[in-house]
Amino acid sequence: MKTPEELGFEKVEDGGNVYYSHKFGNDIEITLEPYGPGKYLLAVYQGKRLLTLKKLAWIHPNGILLVAGLENPQALAKLFHETYEHLAPEFGYETRKETARGWDEIPDDSPNKRLMIAVCREIIEAFGKGGYTEGVSPPPVKG
DSSP: OGGGGGOOOEEETTTTEEEEEEETTTEEEEEEEEEEEEEEEEEEETTTEEOOOOEEEEEOOOHHHHHHHOOSSHHHHHHHHHHHHHHHHGGGGOOTTTTTOGGGSSSSSSSHHHHHHHHHHHHHHHHTTTOOTTTTTTOOOOO
């Protein structure tokens, strides 16, 4: 079983408490707090502000961090969309202002929204069948 440190998290000891931290850019931090053997409570912060309720997480043997509650394709697609839009400027990318909108503003029948949900469904199904292994091609796209 891989450890948070093997996934790039830094071990933090704070007044007798131990947790793991990984920072993105200047203000996003993901923390993993040990919660029993092989289990963690995951939280996402922007600065000092907690963005998510703490979620149960564990590390899949192939080194992928799995988070309980993200087995819903719509929820995962929404999280991906919002995180992508938030981080894009740090990578020199910005959505065109005339097309930029929040997840809830995108019509449910939008091909882009439907595609994101379908991709997330395929990812969730791949993990349910034993997980994704780096270097192995994903399953073929269903027409």
